[in-house]
Amino acid sequence: MTLFTIIIAGIITYFMRMTMVALVNRDLLGERVKAVLAYVPSAVFPAIIFPGIFINDYGTFIEMNDPKIFGAIVAILVGYFSRNVIATILSGLFSYWILIFLM
Amino acid sequence: MLSKKQIFSKGILAVAPHMFSVIPFGIVCGAIGIELGFSPVLVYAMSIIIFGGASQIVFLQLLSGGASALIAVTSVGVINSRHLLYGAVLSEYLEKLSFVKKLLISYLVVDQGFAESNKFFQKNKNETHLHYHLLGSGGTLWVCWQISTLAGIILGSFVPEELGLKFAVPLTFIAIVVQDIKKLDHIIVMITCGLSSLLFFDAPFKSYIIISPIIALFVAALVLRLKK
Numbered sequence: 493m494t495l496f497t498i499i500i501a502g503i504i505t506y507f508m509r510m511t512m513v514a515l516v517n518r519d520l521l522g523e524r525v526k527a528v529l530a531y532v533p534s535a536v537f538p539a540i541i542f543p544g545i546f547i548n549d550y551g552t553f554i555e556m557n558d559p560k561i562f563g564a565i566v567a568i569l570v571g572y573f574s575r576n577v578i579a580t581i582l583s584g585l586f587s588y589w590i591l592i593f594l595m
Numbered sequence: 596m597l598s599k600k601q602i603f604s605k606g607i608l609a610v611a612p613h614m615f616s617v618i619p620f621g622i623v624c625g626a627i628g629i630e631l632g633f634s635p636v637l638v639y640a641m642s643i644i645i646f647g648g649a650s651q652i653v654f655l656q657l658l659s660g661g662a663s664a665l666i667a668v669t670s671v672g673v674i675n676s677r678h679l680l681y682g683a684v685l686s687e688y689l690e691k692l693s694f695v696k697k698l699l700i701s702y703l704v705v706d707q708g709f710a711e712s713n714k715f716f717q718k719n720k721n722e723t724h725l726h727y728h729l730l731g732s733g734g735t736l737w738v739c740w741q742i743s744t745l746a747g748i749i750l751g752s753f754v755p756e757e758l759g760l761k762f763a764v765p766l767t768f769i770a771i772v773v774q775d776i777k778k779l780d781h782i783i784v785m786i787t788c789g790l791s792s793l794l795f796f797d798a799p800f801k802s803y804i805i806i807s808p809i810i811a812l813f814v815a816a817l818v819l820r821l822k823k
Contacts, residue, residue: 506701510698531781534815535785536681539808542788581613
């Protein structure tokens, strides 16, 4: 029964991935819409980033001195100046670990 | 003009650094499924059938918390509806593919692969075999996701929760958007999206994940109008 539910969830997810690529003709989108679509990464990923930092596993806001905020600031600075994805991820994780394990 | 193989390799290399976040998250994902009491086969089946990190965790958490199948399926649909936006962006670069190829390549599109391949597409609009980049990035993410969720299912309780490995997820996306913080218009769009996601976090079915991008895109449209 759970497998059946998973398959339905999978089919819906696949349709979300496929619809705009395979079923919708891009010429239907006007120039204005295409210009706005250039902002999709900036308009989508913060919805993953912000809750991932500011909201804990129990769905409540973290304190302003939470180690995750420090980790995120370090990652932003390192990412901005190094332009390196690995450095960004690891600097954020390590600075977070330093605070939770050593402080 | 780059060969298919060269573009494919570039796709692999572009997402490879994100494995520092994808692999720990995959392990956490597999481990959570077992912890919540689901059978290993079902937990793994999700990695093939749904193939979407956050939505897999939410799905299992809802079912184990006693939510109905309808609510679990709706939540997965809402969380993954952001792929409609990715598809709309990618369609420009994939429109020359045959219908069957479009159907097949769609399965491989996930967040990091979309983000990195889209960056490549914007800079290399005139290449003929662009979709090989998406095959390289999506294929790499697919293989690593399968291996890491399987590892999580097997290792499960060996992964200490105190490590907070889920924190690697926001970090990988910071790495994706961080270069755009030098552009004022992008900053406005990002902050709109981020604040909206916190404001609407408690909206039903995790819908903050699609509500806030829609609000942010409206703001982007306004910004574009002001720029003219």
